[in-house]
Amino acid sequence: MPRQLHSIDRIFLDMETPDNSMGITPLYFYDPSGLANGTFNIEALLEHIDQCVRSIPVLCGKLHRTPLDLDNPYLVEDKNYEVNNHVTHYVLKDSSSIKDLSNAITQYQERTLDTSKPLWDAMVISGINIKTLPKDCFLIALKIHHAVADGMTLMNLTAKLHGQIEIGAPVKLASNSSLLSGGLLGMASRVFANNLKQSIQLVNPLLKVAPRLSVNAINYFFDNLNKSNEPVAQTRFAGNVTPKRVWGYTPLAIEPLNRVRKLLPSCSLNDVLLTVIAGALREYLESKNELPDVAMRAMAPINVRSEGEVGAAGNEISMMSLSLPVEIADPMERLVEVIKFTSNAKEQQLKLGSRNVSELAKNLPAAYLSYMNKIVSSSSANKMVSKLGNTVVTNVPGPKEELNMLGARLINMAGIGPVSDGVGLLHGVMSYNGNMVVNVVSCPSMIPDIKFYIQCLKNSYESLLQAADARYSNLVSEELSQALINETH
Template structure:
């Protein structure tokens, strides 16, 4: 039995029937690589069951403390049933991409049963009309409660359910899992009561570690190395407000080499900056379509993992965040890239000054009753519809393996992320880089994005604008290089001509000095 951390409890407190707080993915597999060229559902079930002990999330359920007095506990589920967690459906014909997106959104909109281990996998067959996807492929729609994992530990879970080769990898460690009885409600209440009494002491101790970060932050604000403009100037848009029960999902796929090529638009930019700029361009196009484009830039919250090697394969959230304006007020893709890159550097400096790890540690000490009461008041009175937002969206970047991976022998060919939505943020983006592809997917509330096809087109159009900008930049550089080369060649010709003339004069002078004096011929 293990107790949750403060940040994990925040996600439990935020859970509502119409706004479940889980994250997930759409994984597409090509079974032609498996032995025999196909994979049956029972093969998938057997494969997952045989590797569950590699990820402790899989068989642990949460048990809440009476009256929400303290953080919930993780307990090994004595009634675990894998067939409840892994389901099987098929798309009706024609089985196209739009149908898969609708199915994924419907599955994702349903809350998890938090009396069981908080995860589900839905195997979807019938993907016979999706461009670039081989016939006979299938998808797995996964969802896991955010209290159990963050983006990085989600990758650990994915690694536990995949192999690096078609055949099984090296022998697995023995499964030593043992079920546990649910803890006593009276015992949890008593421990929670004591912890609440001693919590101020722990907070005071933790506060000491944040003092250096607060001093660095104050110093940076005085020197204007960073500021709070990203948070203070976030406009209110259709992407803010109270979340409805309905979800929309779509995604775009780009070549990794093209995304890396776009880094040339701004000196010092990273892959993440490129994806932020593309997202900012898409939000600009979408809001402009509805005549709702604000004068100030929309702002994103970008999670940052603070998980170290010792915390790999562990449950819970080890994340901080930075806040970055996406340059939606800038029409030029190149200028937006420069703006986003500069703002990202500022945001990283601010997070570094504060100390991302220290901020995360402080969140672990927030009193559970205050979390529960605050979340309930915020949702019940729909305060998200009345307060000024700090952010307009979320963009999280989760790297995946740079080499192909396999599940039950089937090769993973595409991966798209799905993000929980909470009151105040009705649009979220997930970036995945896998092998030679980068995917940018979005999860939206239907009230904010009723036309996901159009928003998907906006993502593509924004990417195309960036490609056009880098092509223009490359042509300009090539023209300057060619002009410089011509200038050098011209200079060399002048020098060679002068050297030839000088040699002729030297020869003429030498002959004259050996014979009768002659006047050198006129040029």
């Protein structure tokens, strides 16, 4: 049976333009000293990557699209697949230059994937000699189209690359000819049947979600009847993105963040992270004289995989809108406001059921998506998206212990992902081996000084830790308990 993308996957495919790559790219930094003879070997690396890719259906298949895109695309066998056609070995002009390394990564991310081939490629950079990295460090940038992978898919691939999960046997996909065997009539019948099936499958989640949506809408109206309207802050990130990208990252130690988390009831590590990001945005926008007087919003993808779908490929996500109270100067007061908003958002998600919302999106009929693509202009879509949030914040839990590949120690993980018109700023967070790495992606017209913004993240992190220590360090346990209760009520 041919493997078919669902409608969330299809949306990510349709979002890509020649100027806007929808690739998600984990970056793996390695110490080569543990390799055979302590030497980097591109042939051995290619063979290992090839084995991993051949065991993952969404990576070894190419797209087959139907006429007029009236059905969601299929993944079929690529008889011409060769790993050498997907991996580029790159050597920096200046092996000690952070700027050269960053430029190589952003230029790589800017290029869209060739959709006539399996939807991934990789760039390997060897012989990196930046002071903060081991001698002759090498990097793998592994770009995969968002149409076939989300953050959890990447973590599954990461586990295979580093021996945490058995690679498994090569998969066999249906051939392109099997989809064409019935001729035009057979194709038309399949398109009709699939759209009908999606419409039927839409009924169950719709019946679960629609009544709850109505009740929640009524409750929201009465709850906010006497409150002022709270618009989404208008910022420089709401415009159209350019083809160029800027990227930067900073590791934040998790243990101090966990100390702050334990101070306040109902506080999560994500709440602390959002507070750090809000503080960084406050400092950055204030330096541009653009600080809004209302909270910004973060669009946060939610993993909705069941226990049996942990290793599933594709996109199994819902979306939540969270607060970034940049208008609040005090870091701890900012954290309290984040907790209040997040608790309410989680409650709403619980009532709706994140899985139900995801199933609704996954089963939107393909013909409807094709129709909407034709009638909704890019500017209208931009305005709709910008009303949902100012930035996307993703948080993908990674391995807690140090990994190695073929003997090479994985010293750091980072990542770079897509931005889009209307939401031109991405905070991609990955955790690995005791650190939480915050990656920032935008375009130069929105963040022309990415190093300064990364410094703003570091400043916000330190300010939050200092504020927590200053507020609670002198209180005895009983006083502390009462103070924490008062903070969140």
